[in-house]
Amino acid sequence: MKEPSNMPLNYDLLIIGGGINGTGIARDAAGRGARVLLVEKDDLAGHTSSASTKLIHGGLRYLEYYEFRLVREALMERENLLRIAPHIIWPMRFILPHSTMLRPAWLLRAGLFIYDHLCMGMTLPKTRRINFRKDPTGGILQRQYVKGFEYSDGWVQDSRLVVLNAMSAREHGATIRTRSRLLAAERFDDYWEARIEDSATGAVTKVTARAIVNAAGPWVTDLLHGELSVSSRNSTRLVKGSHIVVPKLFDTPQAYILQNPDKRIVFAVPYERDFTLIGTTDVNWDKSADHVAIDDAEVTYLCESVNRYFNKSVSPKDVVWQYAGVRALFDDHAGSASAVTRDYKLDLDVEKAPVISIFGGKITTYRKLAEHVIEKLAPHLPVLSAESWTSHAVLPGGDFARAEFDRQVAALIKKAPYLTPETAWRLVRNYGTRARNFVTSRKEALGQHFGADLFQAEVDYLISEEWARSVDDIIWRRGKFGLRLKQDEVSQLAAYIDGKLAANA
Numbered sequence: 408m409k410e411p412s413n414m415p416l417n418y419d420l421l422i423i424g425g426g427i428n429g430t431g432i433a434r435d436a437a438g439r440g441a442r443v444l445l446v447e448k449d450d451l452a453g454h455t456s457s458a459s460t461k462l463i464h465g466g467l468r469y470l471e472y473y474e475f476r477l478v479r480e481a482l483m484e485r486e487n488l489l490r491i492a493p494h495i496i497w498p499m500r501f502i503l504p505h506s507t508m509l510r511p512a513w514l515l516r517a518g519l520f521i522y523d524h525l526c527m528g529m530t531l532p533k534t535r536r537i538n539f540r541k542d543p544t545g546g547i548l549q550r551q552y553v554k555g556f557e558y559s560d561g562w563v564q565d566s567r568l569v570v571l572n573a574m575s576a577r578e579h580g581a582t583i584r585t586r587s588r589l590l591a592a593e594r595f596d597d598y599w600e601a602r603i604e605d606s607a608t609g610a611v612t613k614v615t616a617r618a619i620v621n622a623a624g625p626w627v628t629d630l631l632h633g634e635l636s637v638s639s640r641n642s643t644r645l646v647k648g649s650h651i652v653v654p655k656l657f658d659t660p661q662a663y664i665l666q667n668p669d670k671r672i673v674f675a676v677p678y679e680r681d682f683t684l685i686g687t688t689d690v691n692w693d694k695s696a697d698h699v700a701i702d703d704a705e706v707t708y709l710c711e712s713v714n715r716y717f718n719k720s721v722s723p724k725d726v727v728w729q730y731a732g733v734r735a736l737f738d739d740h741a742g743s744a745s746a747v748t749r750d751y752k753l754d755l756d757v758e759k760a761p762v763i764s765i766f767g768g769k770i771t772t773y774r775k776l777a778e779h780v781i782e783k784l785a786p787h788l789p790v791l792s793a794e795s796w797t798s799h800a801v802l803p804g805g806d807f808a809r810a811e812f813d814r815q816v817a818a819l820i821k822k823a824p825y826l827t828p829e830t831a832w833r834l835v836r837n838y839g840t841r842a843r844n845f846v847t848s849r850k851e852a853l854g855q856h857f858g859a860d861l862f863q864a865e866v867d868y869l870i871s872e873e874w875a876r877s878v879d880d881i882i883w884r885r886g887k888f889g890l891r892l893k894q895d896e897v898s899q900l901a902a903y904i905d906g907k908l909a910a911n912a
């Protein structure tokens with residue numbers, strides 16, 4: 408056995424996984440003074456954390472499964488997240504039509520009453536009842552839907568939330584390495600020695616850390632038993648969820664929450680100004696988490712859900728984009744995929760140097776989850792004992808109040824009068840005050856045009872500041888340019904990125 412005592416340790420914490428949980432923990436730990444290394448085998452938010460429905464929500468549906476703790480924590484977090492990321496997270500109203508065939512109106516009303524009151528100091532507007540014959544939100548609904556409700560929740564640009572947490576972690580001293588896979592880690596009494604492979608060069612580096620955080624999402628169990636060689640009784644159940652995007656079905660700013668005869672619910676949400684996002688499904692998944700794709704039956708299911716409610720119908724040929732991801736739910740041995748708990752479980756093993764694994768979770772609760780991880784690790788890693796800080800510290804670019812959003816857009820247009828209101832709005836939505844880091848008063852400084860409203864200055868910023876390395880990183884995760892760029896424009900952008908990276912190498 409190697410002698411650990413006077414060997415210099417590279418890091419306090421090695422975090423495996425650059426999804427929302429890994430980056431959230433990296434940010435929190437680095438801000439408390441820990442030396443943090445995060446490794447992600449692909450891109451930040453390359454898996455589940457970019458494939459969500461993008462709701463910052465308590466989860467109205469989970470009340471049916473008596474998940475009061477989870478719903479309350481998530482609703483409290485909704486308030487925190489709206490405050491710390493007013494650019495990429497914003498309030499949204501949801502229309503819930505009552506169907507006489509499904510849950511009775513009194514049950515919906517009771518559920519929404521609880522939903523409105525579980526969170527102390529809620530700043531969002533409360534539920535209201537709707538008569539669709541009189542309300543503009545009823546215009547797109549079929550005649551049989553007469554009554555319903557409108558309630559509040561939040562919306563997030565999920566993959567951007569991950570990147571902003573990684574940026575904040577870096578600003579607090581953390582090292583973030585994407586395209587870097589943990590190959591194996593050897594455990595000693597008070598440290599780990601890990602081998603990490605750079606997927607671009609194939610180079611393998613060795614690092615040591617006092618503790619490991621296993622935030623590998625769908626790979627959490629495989630990583631624990633495989634690369635980390637640690638046994639655990641906990642396991643995950645993989646449940647696939649898919650979404651489709653179609654040209655916009657309605658002009659109202661609200662989203663719709665549609666109940667299905669199988670008791671599942673599907674959301675139809677205004678998306679990227681010209682589109683509607685529809686999802687999600689819930690299908691047990693026993694194949695590799697690396698290759699997850701929507702199937703025809705899911706597309707049909709989502710179209711049918713919408714066609715049961717809206718006048719305008721959709722069919723598979725309307726789909727302009729689709730995506731799928733797997734939820735790694737903590738396995739509580741529930742029957743159906745929908746009934747498996749959405750709560751998370753933390754598994755701390757301190758038999759030798761500590762390792763903590765995260766089973767389950769939601770984007771909405773990532774910040775609180777990170778605090779819980781730090782609390783559990785702190786007795787074994789005193790550097791983490793500093794006070795919690797992330798509930799009131801804004802994420803990069805989010806240093807303005809929610810109500811100031813339009814003023815931020817106006818200020819950006821004042822600085823760069825050539826921007827259209829739509830582009831200025833998008834830039835503030837994506838980058839907040841950081842948009843000023845690459846938007847200047849001179850239009851020529853934007854550089855090469857790649858199509859839609861994407862210019863070289865933004866691409867360069869994404870490469871230098873946000874770890875973008877491939878065309879997909881930019882068109883599907885840092886932004887949603889993929890919905891608008893033509894194939895030849897995508898190819899041109901890819902060639903530019905390759906050239907830029909080669910020049911930087």
Ligand SMILES: Cc1cc2nc3c(=O)[nH]c(=O)nc-3n(C[C@H](O)[C@H](O)[C@H](O)COP(=O)(O)OP(=O)(O)OC[C@H]3O[C@@H](n4cnc5c(N)ncnc54)[C@H](O)[C@@H]3O)c2cc1C
Pocket residue numbers: 423424425426427428429446447448449450451452453454455456457458459460461462463464587588589590622623624625626630634646647648649687732733734765767768769770771772
């Ligand atoms: C369809 C769907 C809809 C959802 N909707 C919502 C919603 O509306 N609101 C909400 O709050 N939550 C939602 N969720 C849940 C939420 O998306 C997840 O809880 C969250 O994204 C999980 O994040 P994570 O960091 O644990 O996992 P991931 O995002 O999957 O990150 C884990 C990362 O670990 C990396 N990794 C694995 N092994 C290694 C290794 N050996 N070395 C280096 N890196 C490794 C992977 O590449 C991956 O990027 C939804 C989930 C799904 C699937």
